[in-house]
Amino acid sequence: MASPMRIRATEKDGEVDVKVLMRHIMETGQRKGGDGKPIPAWYIETVDAQVGGITVFLAQLGPAVSKDPFLHFKLNKGVNKGDELTITWKDNKGESRTDTTEIK
Amino acid sequence: MNEQRRTLMQLTALVGLMASSGLMTTAEAAAWNEAAFKAKTIDDVVKVFGASGMPERSDAVNLRAPDIAENGAVVPVGVETTLNATQMAILVEKNPSALAAMFELSEGAAPFASTRVKMGQTSDIYALVKADGKWFMASKEVKVTLGGCGG
Numbered sequence: 726m727a728s729p730m731r732i733r734a735t736e737k738d739g740e741v742d743v744k745v746l747m748r749h750i751m752e753t754g755q756r757k758g759g760d761g762k763p764i765p766a767w768y769i770e771t772v773d774a775q776v777g778g779i780t781v782f783l784a785q786l787g788p789a790v791s792k793d794p795f796l797h798f799k800l801n802k803g804v805n806k807g808d809e810l811t812i813t814w815k816d817n818k819g820e821s822r823t824d825t826t827e828i829k
Numbered sequence: 830m831n832e833q834r835r836t837l838m839q840l841t842a843l844v845g846l847m848a849s850s851g852l853m854t855t856a857e858a859a860a861w862n863e864a865a866f867k868a869k870t871i872d873d874v875v876k877v878f879g880a881s882g883m884p885e886r887s888d889a890v891n892l893r894a895p896d897i898a899e900n901g902a903v904v905p906v907g908v909e910t911t912l913n914a915t916q917m918a919i920l921v922e923k924n925p926s927a928l929a930a931m932f933e934l935s936e937g938a939a940p941f942a943s944t945r946v947k948m949g950q951t952s953d954i955y956a957l958v959k960a961d962g963k964w965f966m967a968s969k970e971v972k973v974t975l976g977g978c979g980g
Contacts, residue, residue: 740939753947755925770861781937784944787866789921789929791903791945798932799939817861 727822734810734828741800741828743774743782746793747814753788768817769794775811776804804828866928871920871955874928875964878918884957884964887912892956892967898948901973907943908932912960914940923952948973 728748735742747769754766766788774782782798804810806828813823865877875883893907906929908917917940918931924947932942940958948954948971955968 753925776937779937780935782935782942783933784942785861785866785931785933786944787926787928787930789924789926789947791947795943795945797907797941797943799941800937801939802937804937 727820730812730814730822730824732810732812732824732826734826736804736806736828739801741804741810743796743798743800743810745772745774745796745812747772747796747822748793749814749816751788751790751792751794755788766817769814770817772796772812772814774798775813776800776808862931865931866926868928869926871922871927874918874920875957878916878957878959878964880964884966886967887958887965890956890958890965890967892954892969893943894954894969894971896970897972897974899974901948901950901975903945904948904971904973905943905945906954906956908941908956908958910940910958910960910965912940912958912965914958914960916957916959917942918955918957919944919946920955920957921946921948921952922955923950924948927955 731746733744749769750767752764752767756764758764768788769786772784773780781800808828809825810828811825815821865874868874868877889911891909898904906919914934916933919929920927921929929946930944951972953968953970955966958965
């Protein structure tokens with residue numbers, strides 16, 4: 726079970742500032758373990774941000790994104806204080822995690 | 830009899846083709862762009878993006894990255910533009926695969942995105958922005974003191 730994300734979404738002057746911190750190893754597949762065998766890649770592939778069931782921002786990540794990925798983006802149209810922002814990530818092993826926060 | 834069968838087969842093939850092409854457009858929207866992320870060099874990524882040649886450099890594309898990154902495992906990189914962007918991407922030239930992250934902006938998202946990436950060594954970072962069907966770019970060299978991709 727993946728750890729919860731930390732999401733902060735704050736509205737100011739009609740623009741919503743969203744910061745997301747996900748917990749994930751983001752293994753590149755380039756490293757070798759103690760036994761000399763390569764450690765298989767394991768990373769988040771997509772991060773989908775939705776408001777009212779509609780995707781407003783979509784990120785595709787590669788293994789080059791740092792461990793415990795941080796994402797910062799802004800929404801400036803059709804999003805208001807009190808709306809629920811739902812973020813879902815999926816990784817290359819098919820695991821996923823969804824968290825929801827209220828825009829403050 | 831034979832002719833009927835042939836017509837039927839042609840019809841089936843046509844319907845199948847339509848279904849598969851229809852499916853592809855829906856899948857494309859949400860699916861991870863494997864070809865782009867597996868591409869080694871910036872040129873290859875740009876080709877996957879369907880740009881004709883290297884994107885034009887633009888002052889409207891603002892790439893935020895440090896001059897020197899002490900820790901290559903965590904390098905903050907941001908892209909911002911005044912263009913009417915629909916897609917943005919961050920690439921690290923000397924990483925094993927150049928593309929680090931790409932962002933799709935739908936109605937409601939401002940043309941801004943920031944994240945943290947790993948860098949194996951000192952390299953140029955590129956920000957690509959697609960606006961009105963055309964790609965634009967900006968780049969900046971980031972010096973890495975300690976690589977972030979080694980074991």
